[in-house]
Amino acid sequence: MNSLDAFFDPQSVAVIGVSRNPNKVGSIIFRYLTESGLRLYPINPNLDEFMGYKAYPNVKDVPDNIDLAIIAVPAKAVPDVLKDCVEKGIRGVVIISAGFGETGEEGKKLEEKLKETIKGTKTRVIGPNCLGIYVPKKKLDAIFTLRERSPRPPAGDFVYISQSGAAGVAFMDYASHYGVGVSAFVSIGNKMDVSEVELLEYFGEHKDTKAIALYLESIKNGRKFLEVAKEVSKKKPIVVLKGGRTVRGATAAALHTGSLAGSDAVIDGAFKQAGIIRAYDEEEIIDFARVLAYQKPMLGPNVAVVTSGGGYGVIATDYIESPYGDKGVGLKMADLTKETKEKLREVLVPYASVNNPIDLTADVTDEQYDKALEIVNKDPNVDGILCLALFQTPFVTEKLIDIVEKWSKNGEKPMVVVSIGGTYTQEMIKEMEKRRIAVYPSIWRGVKALRVLYERGLYLKRMGVL
């Protein structure tokens, strides 16, 4: 058993710090865990029973193996409770409690004590000062924020690992709203023991995880992290958002997390070497993780744009053809073959443009989208497709989603979809997200996603994987 399986695939869980008050952290987590069907043990010396489960005063009293313990007691009580977990032989412990390294000298000492407690044992710790962990496929919801305020995302294809609690909550909230799924969510807090390195290794092998997103404010052991990332990224894409790339940003990060951020130029080069895709904000990290989880890499820079709005085709073209970073992504508009153009001419209306961008015009039908995507998928000059699926055009129906899904999943070329609009379009976007189509609500975000697929392809080719 991999030591981290205790966290993400446990059979039995103890929650230390359940309380008669249902709004206390331990009680909230226990309540959500009851949905998991796992063997559960509420721990509280003053209770005989909790939510219909037999309660125990101490984990050591539980007459069963415990894989995972969630600790939600005041900071000062944590060292003793953790010692109990070690003695019980529990492999996974999530310490939700705050009041450690993040609060100053006294807290740091307390955190040192925790490190001493697990040293040389089989017990591993996530936290302290974290939100918890969440594995939707297993219905393992050990997150302490109330679902009413902080809804959980559905099951999906990438893991999201967050050093920042606030950003973690906002991520889940955002993801659940847009129906973006995760294989797991891990809040690593002060990362006194389990760090981004081991999580990277673990999710590199995790079968439900196709891409790994890390929101880090500091990197503990840079060299090791990059070594591991280099290996993992040969198999799975890794996206990292690391704050503190400017002097002022790094200072702010140091004040916020108490840990020093590294020089940005060094980090940038090292990330590239290790095949890490870099995200610069809270939106990019999700946008990039999604496209990497849903789509194959681009093997070259040549993009075919299929659109029903001519003007939007122009904007996309400008972004694709402009140098990377300078209002553009440094890709190329594919030169479609003569054959492609002829075939397109046959199936499209006479006033459609069969040059790239391919403008299907506002009179486009679902079938014309279908045909156009079929034809560009066969063009040897095309490395990737940007499909502008606009639902305002009069003859397009919801069937366009089936078409886009078909080519997104079975087409030869990687594809990114952009749908721009209001309430109806938002519904269409959610449906596409459900089907794991890499869809974006703006041209810029869609084009950047293609750039990421291209960078992924470059790395895999450089590594000899592709």
Added chain:
Amino acid sequence: MNSLDAFFDPQSVAVIGVSRNPNKVGSIIFRYLTESGLRLYPINPNLDEFMGYKAYPNVKDVPDNIDLAIIAVPAKAVPDVLKDCVEKGIRGVVIISAGFGETGEEGKKLEEKLKETIKGTKTRVIGPNCLGIYVPKKKLDAIFTLRERSPRPPAGDFVYISQSGAAGVAFMDYASHYGVGVSAFVSIGNKMDVSEVELLEYFGEHKDTKAIALYLESIKNGRKFLEVAKEVSKKKPIVVLKGGRTVRGATAAALHTGSLAGSDAVIDGAFKQAGIIRAYDEEEIIDFARVLAYQKPMLGPNVAVVTSGGGYGVIATDYIESPYGDKGVGLKMADLTKETKEKLREVLVPYASVNNPIDLTADVTDEQYDKALEIVNKDPNVDGILCLALFQTPFVTEKLIDIVEKWSKNGEKPMVVVSIGGTYTQEMIKEMEKRRIAVYPSIWRGVKALRVLYERGLYLKRMGVL
């Protein structure tokens, strides 16, 4: 009477081409116009009455002055109908009909004929090949797309002028979903007569319009446009999205609109000279127009960031401090005065950071946001404020919107708000939009909005207006 008042402030309107079929373009427009309370005249030689209004065979038969005519008849019938409008002395004519310059040689000839028809007369034409015009405050909805598919935005503070029909529809759809209001929406189509230049002049004087957004694919008379823009932009901010800035993009634009786009470097320099804020995509044009309509210019580059999420403060700092264009906007994090820091220290929790970014922490209350915004508004080292209002934090309530509104409207410094999250946050964002708060759902979009306020300030200072 300004010649364009006939379009945007008419007293009487004729719709030429109403039909027994309620789904025909003329019928749709007439139906929507009945809400306006204006004097309406349906024109159709085969009808005596339409929707309870007396119908006339020809505009010339109407026993009343007509300010505005909407033409929705087949292209070939347009020249005669337009001639009738001229003879009737109608000042404003919107030609919805397509099938002119955009379709090839024959269409071009037909369009020339229209130009001849109005030459030397008082009749002005918007279109042909356009969606129509919309002035929400006057309930003047002369847009032919069905509201079910293409909902209309509410009344608001900026005008949106679009050369692209598809982009226009998508804009209205997007704006209505997010509650973004417009003073008017104008689809200019082939702009055979009234062009961006005159609309710029007109809306420069239009009292309900605080900012002007133009989505252009070509600029007809560049020199004149820039001359006018230079004058107008001293009074009101202008945002222009012009596709075709790369060679491939310009080619695509030429194929799409039939009009040649100018060299981009030249356009970029000229725009700056004329005080035009440049947008690069469909999202930026709205984001920029909103902030310019809702907020005052920034008088210097120094930003104070007020946040409850430390990590998000770091991301914002990185974007603010990075050079413009290179994953940043080239502004500065303000060095808060000693006094500011001391005052902040008094009102915030001990573990809050009073350095910039000001991290109120997840324990923040509405009152602390209020106090912090009050204090930074008084700091002479601060030119603008980025307020990260995160609704996931447990002690923050909907009252935060009132607070943010107060400082957004009455504070000394311009302010941009960022709120990141899911369903609940989206509701809060819509409420803020309703109150004309410059709010954005991502850090990057918020920071770019500040950059725009800074550019606006630079221009006004250069022009001696500020």
